[in-house]
Amino acid sequence: NAGVMQNPRHLVRRRGQEARLRCSPMKGHSHVYWYRQLPEEGLKFMVYLQKENIIDESGMPKERFSAEFPKEGPSILRIQQVVRGDSAAYFCASSLDQGQPQHFGDGTRLSIL
Amino acid sequence: GQQVMQIPQYQHVQEGEDFTTYCNSSTTLSNIQWYKQRPGGHPVFLIQLVKSGEVKKQKRLTFQFGEAKKNSSLHITATQTTDVGTYFCAAPYSSASKIIFGSGTRLSIRP
Numbered sequence: 001n002a003g004v005m006q007n008p009r010h011l012v013r014r015r016g017q018e019a020r021l022r023c024s025p026m027k028g029h030s031h032v033y034w035y036r037q038l039p040e041e042g043l044k045f046m047v048y049l050q051k052e053n054i055i056d057e058s059g060m061p062k063e064r065f066s067a068e069f070p071k072e073g074p075s076i077l078r079i080q081q082v083v084r085g086d087s088a089a090y091f092c093a094s095s096l097d098q099g100q101p102q103h104f105g106d107g108t109r110l111s112i113l
Numbered sequence: 114g115q116q117v118m119q120i121p122q123y124q125h126v127q128e129g130e131d132f133t134t135y136c137n138s139s140t141t142l143s144n145i146q147w148y149k150q151r152p153g154g155h156p157v158f159l160i161q162l163v164k165s166g167e168v169k170k171q172k173r174l175t176f177q178f179g180e181a182k183k184n185s186s187l188h189i190t191a192t193q194t195t196d197v198g199t200y201f202c203a204a205p206y207s208s209a210s211k212i213i214f215g216s217g218t219r220l221s222i223r224p
Contacts, residue, residue, distance in 0.1 A: 033211065033212070035214075040219075042201065042214060042215070042217045043156065043201065043214045043217075045211055045212070045213070045214070048211045055211070056211045058211075091155055091156070098205075099143065099144070099205035099212070100161075101158045101161050102146075102156075102203075102212060103158065104155040104156045104158075105155060106154075106155050
């Protein structure tokens with residue numbers, strides 16, 4: 001019973017490039033959440049999606065960031081024209097239902113050169 | 114908006130000492146969840162409390178949910194080096210159902 005799968009584990013991009021982070025939720029989970037974490041800091045909520053729908057994107061910057069969770073395939077967090085400040089760990093989590101305990105992936109560590 | 118305040122931010126204890134972290138909310142919570150994140154790792158769900166005044170135990174860990182469902186605590190008895198990490202409380206955000214995380218308490222231990 002595979003857990004939440006995130007890839008890649010590490011991603012290096014140059015300023016101005018695009019970063020694409022993928023997340024496959026646990027089997028049977030249709031609720032997906034994305035968080036950003038800076039070193040030694042807490043988890044900052046970015047976006048909450050449920051199959052094909054964005055439920056809450058209040059934590060996501062209005063520009064350059066987008067997220068989707070298509071009917072088929074993983075959830076994607078996309079960052080366009082990356083800047084140094086985008087360097088962080090990005091965690092995806094999934095849950096069986098809204099408000100229920102979340103299961104986290106190993107995260108993607110994004111580094112911007 | 115709703116926030117979950119967590120204290121202390123850091124706690125450094127001698128191995129064998131006890132440790133407690135506290136979470137407080139200004140609004141009534143439907144449930145509260147606790148997570149542990151080891152250094153370099155990802156958050157791992159520990160437990161969920163739902164009922165007013167609920168107390169749950171996991172070996173040396175004791176979790177409490179306040180009578181008013183506005184606060185919670187995690188207490189570790191006789192800490193061990195394996196307890197090192199950051200402990201987060203989290204709760205559903207009113208009707209929007211996203212989970213709001215506290216800022217976490219980072220526990221370090223002197224052997």
